Amino acid sequence: MSPRLPWAAALASGLAAAAAAAAPTAAASLLTPAVAAQQEPVAPDGVAAVADAVLRAMDRTVEPCTDFFRYACGGWDDRTPLPADRDTVGRSIPAMIDRTAAWLAASLQPGGALADARPGVLFRTCVAAAADGAAAPPPATLADLAPALLRNGTTGSTPAPSLGAIMAALGQQHASGVGGDVLWGLAVEPVFETGGRIIKLRPPKSPTGSRGVNRTGTPVGDARRALATDALAFACRAGWAANCTSEGVPPDDLIDAALGLERQLAAVPVGEAMARMSLANAPALATYLAAADVKIPEELMVLHVTYFEALFKFLDDPASRAIVPAYFAYAVTVDLAKRDLLGADMTASWMAFLSVRDPDLFSERPSVEERCTQRAVRGLPDEVARAWVAANVAPADTAAMAAIFNDTRAAAAEAVAATSWLDGPSKAAALRKINDAEIRNGGDPVYDPYSDVSVVATGGGAYADNVLAVSAASWRRVIAPLTSAAAAARWRRPAFAFDASYFLLANRVTMTSAVQQWPLLPPAAATGVPAALAYGGAGYVAGHEFGHSLDNTGILFNSSGKLVPLTILSPASSVAFSNRTNCLVDQYSAYTVEQLGDSPPVRVNGAITLGENMADAFGVRVAADALKAALRSRLATKTVAASNPVLAKEFTDEQLYWVAVAQTWCIKRSDANLRRKVEDGPHSPEPFRVLGPASQSAAFASAFECPVGSPYRPKQTCTIYGA
Template sequence: MRNLITSVCACFLLAPAALAQQGNPAQPAPLAAMPYSPSLDLASVDRGVDPCADFYKFSCGGWMKNNPIPADQARWDVYSKLANENQQFLWGILEADAKAEARTPTQQKVGDYFAACMDTATIDKLGAAPVRPTLDAIDPIRDRKALIAYLGPLNRHVPGTFFFDAGSTQDPGDSSSVIAEISAGGLSLPDRDYYLKTDPKSEEIRKAYLVYVQRILTLSGEPAAKARKDAATILGIETELARASLTRVERRDPYKQYHKMTVAQLEAQSPVVRWPDYLRAQGLENITTLNVAQPAFQKAVDHVLTEESIDNLKAYLRFHVVTTAAPSLSAPFEQAAFDFYSRQLRGVQQLPPRWKRCVRQVDHGLGEALGQEFVARTFSPQTKQKTLLMADQIEQAMQSEIDHLDWMSPATKREATRKLHTIRNKIGYPDKWRDYSKLEIKRGDYFGNVLRVADFETARNFAKVGKPVDRDEWQMSPPTVNAYYDSQMNDVNFPAGVLQPPLYDPKMDDAPNYGDTGSTIGHELTHGFDDEGRQFDAEGNLKDWWTQTDAKNFEDRINCLRDQFANYVVVDDIHINSKLTSGEDVADLGGTLIAYMAWQKATEAQRLAPVDGFTPDQRFFIGFAQWACENTREANSRLQAATDPHSPGFARINGIVTNMPEFATAFGCKAGQPMVKAKACKVW
């Protein structure tokens, strides 16, 4: 992915940490039309900075000065600013759909979901009542066997929350089919390392987490003394699970998360849970094979379920029920979740206004229903065709690069070419919209809607098991400001939300558009050949199609970038974890290069003249840089360094142009200047 905005997930609730994502500054009213911002913004340029000394500050210094972080934001960048505008526009759509007398079924669902979310008087009056039935079901459990059996119903409503996750996945070994999967889950902090690191900042966060757990349990009705004791127990259980979890770097290796086995084999390896019963509770009958993403983690789950007391296990379940529901409950619960996950972990100062949270919730649960409304108003057929043409030109540039590589053998080149020509470009929105007709949305029942959305999504995902893969499916809603490459689908996906100004500007010349959207297309395309994507073949199967020599040559070139990016400081003494970010760093470098080549080819018959004092080549690179303009809070930078596979914005620009002689030529940079490396890294 080009940006840090996460895709629409199968979870039924907006997870607490998501409160910090894409929050936007308050606006007085919904937008009736999308505003316009140019893809090359002269006001964002700081002409007092030498582009050969710090190209990021040259391109973004004005933007950073003029765009302070809003109080409800952890970071503020070009992507999140556009996401804010999209959300304001969606707000207007949802207000109209909530009030209209004559509505389509789609308008009824999105309008009533939004109206129910905005009805804070009813939500606040209910307090903890919406989760009381689940808590009342947990309280009388006295038998370990009964508690373990109850995990099936619990995880169906709240996937991944209780000890582990279950769902469906495209079979890495046979990309044409869908299988069931058991994977790691059950943690409430952002990453396993938050439980295990011993530095003062990590200790401080764990102390704050204990306070949060106590607060949530007390709000749900527990006495303070018991809540304090239970908080320590819950942290202990989660720490044991964290210790058994793969690191984020380890999870970049798809082989480490592919362990296909029969249900009988899973029962032999992890016998505590009755897996046929558990799968049946998810609606899966007669399942014989599945993938177990982290077998060692499942053994840790067995140990916890066997060794912890019933009371301790019940405390863990109660907390996870309430903390997951907190953003959808009354104000005290929502505020508690915000104070820890957003204020403590990300430095956000203020809870986003209610309309933003409700727009996000509708987009999260009914993304393709709301997306139809968005696309009809914002995304023209001409934009789709121009983007498809740009994607085709960038693929041709990638083909040229493959053809001329001096380090890749003919045999591997043939397979790389086959994969390249098999990639599908999915632009704007799905060819077939998701059918929500069986999902009931009630205007006065917000939490009920949240539960029904969860059940609908869980049933939809599990219904895929045993069936052919739907290669037309999307993992992001059309209004999303992001893009992604799917290594198993072998497709590039660009929602309509990311193809709006300033990221894609139909009023602007080709240079900044190729620099911005073109380099993003190239970025996603290159993911098919990064350290993770290259391990999947043209059909999306996990298969080694590289010779050993070619693989070594490739890793040697990636290591050049890893060494470079590991030297960049994120905050204080925290450096970029370049083993985590290398896939994105490689995609940034390769994507920008092939976008530049495609732009030159597309305009070779044109006489390009300077505009606003910048040559065409300079406009390409400024357009490339300005998508990454950002300001971020210190706390969020720490979180990003630990969890985000993307490097900070300054590194994603300066770290790339220093490896492109084309940039040095465009700006007249000389050897020895900061933006000129003595020995450039080159993968593609």
């Protein structure tokens, strides 16, 4: 089974707990991962094998000072086609994600590490349900799938529910773990001033996605109405929707009400404001939390205040509340259909909508086995993580990464100390951020096998009950940090999820053990591996994440992860910071994406990508300095001359370091994928993640003797930290 792009990338990189998924603005991540079409060797061992892995990827006919990306990645690019069914391939990080996803999938198959455990049982029942035609679950199970608000009969007129009834139904539905956000989503996040936890409510995701939600009379609008019609017809038959006809058919006004509320919710401008709210002044929310089985706090936080103000103003009106049951029925039914819980017809209805809303995603949709793998891994992540760590994590590699972290932190502090435009107080505050940053390295040591999860039985008939069990457990995992110290200490993502990130609300750098693989981190036990390869890979990634602590967003938060009024910079240092970051914006905005043609030329958006570009520049600087310091002390036997004479004939340690940095970004994209990345992504296209930081580095120019005025040694540079 060959993993495809959408599911494998999501599986290996997005298997965060629901609490982490609920706070997407809190973390800055190294990249949006892609999946490789073919796997590179997992771990070359020995002088010849290590040298071959590096040299085969290169095109050394190119001058490094002219096109270093091609110099480092040209060989890989020439021999790696972009398959017709994929829009991205890659040598390094994508291949690592691909390998992890393949292991997870194989572990659930007969004979795999998880085949006889609960994840394997959930996987088999999922596949069996699809093989049986995804028959709709029995009425008893259907009753458990819907909140009380939907169990009100299929005929007749129903008065508007009270606000309390809506809140109770919403709490029950959220606690079930299925049905989606409906009116909002909930996360539990730390409060660093007190060491406690606070509940945060955020606007929901639309049940059908945001694309075209407000466009009626268009192909997407027509497809959305067709899906709503099918969903509400199912809800009528299940007894979840009021005001249906005697034949169980949803009338037009029921469909209009559901779609109208979806459009209204999507149209509210969310803004950026957040506010604490006392539960004493919000009895409706207290009702919701009680129904959701959440410990009632004294206060909670609402994100995007504008949305919640508009929502509760809407719910004050009885006429508005009268349409909420229709929207509940529609939203919950669509979410259940996405999970293959309502039978083949509703699954087909969702797929038909997806084929119109997002044809590319539809064409790359996962197979049944791939979908079932996702559900098993997401549903029981702790049990999967224990097996993955046992099979894949070498303590020596985690120790090697810890040493790189220490070296990189020390180099980061030196770079800040050498920054002349920072005045004394600003420099002290920046150093505190670096020195106080928490580091999470390897795998979460806390695993909870969920003793209250009861995967019922094998066979397709048990699938719905099994999903209900693990979904409810997923909700309990979200709220557990409110009452459990062990749960509060849990990592945001399990060990097998590719997570190299900086979490600004905790001033925390994380690198899970899924990241600690070749080629980013050569195995500690391998021979013939110069330290330059480890520092140009894993060291650069670590430095990149430290860089986010002082990028244009990180600089707004102090060493405790608290937003401070005027940033950690003094007014004078703020002016210098602004001037230097504006220079970097202009630098990247001048880059033309040649692959997309020149009519008109497509350029990188230097403003949108500023934070990631700053982190890249910081990362390459501090990892290079960390390598030099390590080679002078404890890693003298890991110079290229001492460890790999084949590579020593071609490179110095400094040169090999830069080759390793560039080979991190050996990635190829389709035109459509590249255009989306340029238009919407926070990261620059890969060639510019090499050109941008390397061309601003005096160390690079010195290593390759680049002449002034060449692409990799321009006359003007935009240096921020270390200058």
